[in-house]
Amino acid sequence: MNEKALKTLEYNKIIEKLSSFAGSGLGKALCNSLLPVSDIEEIKKAQRETSDALSRILRKGSLGFYGVHDIRASLKRLEVDSSLSAQELLHLSSVLDATARIRAYGLKDSGDSDSTLKxxxxxxxMFRSLEPLTLLNNEIKRCIISEEEIADDASPALKSIRRSLKLTNDKIHDQLNSIVNSSGSKTMLQENIVTMRNGRYCIPIKQEYRSQFPGMIHDQSSSGSTIFVEPMAVVKLNNDLRELEIKEQQEIERILEALSEQAGQHSEKLYNNIKVLxxxxxxxxxxxxxxxxxxxxxxxxxxxxxNIKKGRHPLIDAKKVVPIDITLGKDFNLLVITGPNTGGKTVSLKTVGLFTLLxxxxxxxxxxxxxxxxxxEEVYADIGDEQSIEQSLSTFSSHMTNTVSILEKANYQSLVLFDELGAGTDPTEGAALAMAILNYLHKRHVRTMATTHYSELKVYALTTEGVSNASCEFDVETLRPTYRLLIGIPGKSNAFAISSKLGLPSHIIEDAQNLIGVQEKSFEDVISDLEKNRLEIEREKEEIAALREQAKNxxxxxxxxxxxxxxxxxRIMAEANEEARKVLQEAKDVADRTIKNFNKWGSEGGFGKEMEHERGKVRDLLSSTEGKLAIKGKQKSSKTPKPGEFKIGDAVHVNSLGLKGTVSTLPNxxxxxxxxxxxxxxxxxxSDLELIDEPDITGPNITKSGSGKIKISKALHISPEVNLIGKxxxxxxxxxxxxxxxxxxxxxxxxxVIHGRGTGALRNAVHSHLKKTKYVKSYREGAFGEGGQGVTIVEFKQ
Incomplete structure (x- = not known):
């Protein structure tokens, strides 16, 4: 991509922003070297990587790349078996720390560093290929405390040497302190201190006592009044100390060499880390x-x-930038943008060009x-920073030189951007040149965008196939541009309207309008009508869209x-069906059980308390079941029948049970x-009954007589006697x-009826009840052999 287009479209400013987000020097270098490419597969790969990284950031948070040093020079030294310094090894450790942290970011949240990536x-x-080399990193940290300090535990030998150093130092200090504090030496001392000269411990002695104080002279003061003497008592100890220091340094070098050798065994993985990070x-x-x-x-x-939707130029304040929609290359290859100055035409050009580069x-x-x-393959841009109406010839020449270069190089795989094409010279000639240049590029199918003030180019765009007008909207009422780009509509200069708003006398404006040619005036009127229609259509579209959205909601x-x-x-039907199934099943079970009991009691020769209790249970169950049913039985009639209306054999409906039956006894x-x-x-x-007209009642052992009365024969065996004794x-x-x-x-x-003799109370009650029973023909006490006064023989009417 040509350097001029990158500079003109301010690509470098985006790269500066990009570089500020990198955490390592190597990362910043890659950012600064980023250039557009024209391989579509390579572009898609890079875009996918950016999207995947953004997805991770939004899900997990930012990833820091601090601590990633450039260790490539150190790795080259390891290749030739050179030993690294403590600083180089610490940088290597820092890189391994970053490697472990970054690899963990790319792994599952389970915390298992060996787990597969989520x-x-x-x-x-890339995350999987990173190698933290934990053992090597831990060894470096164990041995090296800082760039100037190696740990005592780096090796047993170093620990022993440093212990000897400490002991020797202590001995020297003890000897020197003894000399300094002795009464015989105090008069000879210039100061009561111990100092270092040439790496050896010395004592400051007055010049006049030079011959009296045994020892080696290492230095003297600038005035010559003081000499620095190493006492003979500590010369050997100082020699021992120096030897230990040499051994310490040799041991440190050996430790660094061992660490370097260990690092060299992983040089390939370290190279990969410093490439991937x-x-x-x-x-x-x-x-x-x-x-x-x-x-x-x-x-x-x-x-x-x-086809850019709601594009925002990234270098304009996000709170002020106005999103624009731009299309090019589908229905038209050439877009001519017109409109007033500062209306956003140049921004539209730069947005398309910069988006392409990005x-x-x-x-x-x-x-x-x-x-x-x-x-x-290439983006060419001739965009001047100056937006002045008056341009010098030299500026026109400069722009034309650039235009000539663009025309020589541009092809169908190029994007060409012209700002104020043909400006800076005679308007007639400038418009003709601009039209010829655009026509040349259009015939060669070069995607081109150009801004202009020339009306001739508006007409050219309207009358040429594959060329479209666009304009930057301008609000005449506020005298401000809206920065909205309108595809398909040529821009109006609005010079008269703006001048009128700014206070130019109306008669001057009328004179100016009269000076405009008829065709130019008609063209401007057409543009005005188009603008009015566009605004009206847009309002209607917004209303329709709102109604459509409302209807959709x-x-x-x-x-x-x-x-x-x-x-x-x-759900309700399923629940109702299930409930009905349970009720029916329960009713079936109760009916089966009841019939079984009735048959049992019948076969035993009589009904007793068990039968009455069973009847009560059935009646209660049916009453409770009624409330569970979704569909109720026939509702109780609002009219309550009178006792006199019931006769034995009448057909009735029992409302609470939802069943039909026949009256067996008269009401009490x-x-x-x-x-x-x-x-x-x-x-x-x-109160729970309703008389019904039932000509044919069907049921077990039920027959109907000719008079309409119903006779019921019992299917069960009835005992010829009943025992009431004890009740x-x-x-x-x-x-x-x-x-x-x-x-x-x-x-x-x-x-x-067996009632026993007793007090006679039960017998009298039985006789009184039999006297009231209508279907009893007669009753008498039992004869000899029938039970005597303990029984009553009852004869029924036939």
Whole structure:
């Protein structure tokens, strides 16, 4: 990509931003060397890496690349078996620390450094290839404390030497302190201190006592009044100290050599680390830049189609920049942008050019999802920084020189950008030149964008196939540009409107309008009409879009409600079916059990308390079951029948049970009577009954007489006698009443009631009850051999 276009489109400013996000010197170097490429596969790969890094940043947070030093020179020294210094080894350790940290960032969150990577993106292999070399790193840290200090525990020999050094130092200090503090030496000392000269411990002695103080002279003061003497008592100790220091240095060199040898065994992995780390730093810097400018990964094509949606120039303040939509290369290859100065025409050019450079460099662009860029081999731009109306000839010549160079090099794989093409010379000639240049590029299918003030170019764009007008919108009321780019509509100069708003007298404006040719005036009027129609259409489109969105939201809500209702319906039906199944199954089980018990009791020769208790249980169960059913039985009639309306054999409906039956007994004083419902006979109050007209009642052992009365024959075996002995009067009468009903319905001619003699109270109660029973023909005490006064023989009416 040519250097002039990179500079003109301010690509270098984006690179400076990118470099600031890199954490290592090597990463910054990669950022600074980034240039656009024209291989579409290479571009897509770089874009995918940026997107994957951005995805990781958004999910896990930023990744720091501090501590990544350039150790390539040290690695070359290791290749020739050279020993590294403590500083170089510490830099190597720092790189390994960064390697471990960065690799852990790329692994699963489980904390297992040996686990496979969580992501399966384009960065996976790079993270996987990093080698922390933990053993080597730990060994370096164990041995080297800082660039100037090696740990005592780096080796046993070094520890022993340093222990000897300390002991020797202590001996020297003890000897010197003894000399300094002795009474015989105090008069000879210049100062009561111990000092170092040439790496040896000395004492400052006055010059006049030079011959009296035994020792080696190492230095004297500038005045000559003081000499620095190494006492003979510590000369040997100083010699020993010096030898130990030499041994210490030799041992340190041996330790550094051993560490270097160990590092050299991993030179290939270290080379890979120092290659991958800067690449990751560079990629994550691109992702951080994308995050900062809210960028997206653009789509790419090799067909020369540009479709930028809501593009924002990255060098304009995000709070002030106005997003623009730009298309080029699909329906038209040449776009002519017109409009007033400072209206955003140049920004539109630079946005397209800069986005192209950024995209082909693997950088995201600040635009809306779905934006598409074409891959161009070259981008040419002739964009002047000066926006003055008056341009000198030299400026025109400079622009024309650049234009000539562009025309020589541009082809169908190029993007050409012209700002104010043909300006700076006579308007007629300038317009003609601009039209000829654009026509030349258009015939060669070069994607071109140009800004202009010339009306001739507006007409050219309107009348030439494959060429389109565009304009930067201008608000005449506020005298400010909106910076919106309108494709397909030529721009209006608005000079008269602006002048009028600024206070230019109307008569001058009228004179100016009269000076304009008829064709020019008509053309400007057409543009004005187009602008008015566009604004009206845009308002209508916005209203339609709002209504459509509202309708869509309502449709979604209705669909959601329908889904909820359908789901609730299915759930309720399922629950109801399940409940009904349980109720039916329960009823079936109860019916089976009841019939089984009735048959058992019948075969044993009589109904007793068990039968009445069973009947009560069935009645209670049916009452409770009614509340569970979704569909209730027939509702109770609002009109309550009178006791006199019931006759034995009448067909009735038991409302609480939802069953039909036949009246077996007449109502008593409380309005209770017995109703036969199939094989079930139960006591019911008349308030729960409804007389029905039932010409044909079907059921087991039920027949209808010619008079409409129903005769019921008992299917069960009824005993010819009932034993009431041991029961209270109330219990006995209740059982007797039920027994007499069953016996009568079973067509027994007579039965025996056993009540015993006792006090006679039970016998009298039985006789009183028999006297009230309508279907009893007669009753008498038992004869000899029948039970005597302990029984009563009852004869039924036939």
């Amino acid at each position: 992501e399966t993106d384009s960065l996976e292999e 800067p690449e990751l730093d560079f990629i994550f810097a691109k992702a951080t830049l994308s995050k900062q400018m809210k960028g997206i990964e653009p789509l790419f094509n090799d067909k020369g189609i540009v 995209g082909q460099s693997g950088l995201h662009i600040p635009a809306f999802d779905g934006s598409e860029l074409a891959v161009f 309502l449709q979604v809500k209705l669909e959601q409600q329908n889904d909820k209702l359908a789901s609730a319906k299915d 004083a409380k309005g209770d009577l017995y109703v036969q419902m199939g094989i079930l006979r139960s006591q019911v109050n008349i 209270t009067v109330d219990e006995a009468l209740s059982e007797l009443d039920k027994y007499l009903d069953d016996a009568y319905l079973s067509h027994l001619p007579q039965v025996t």
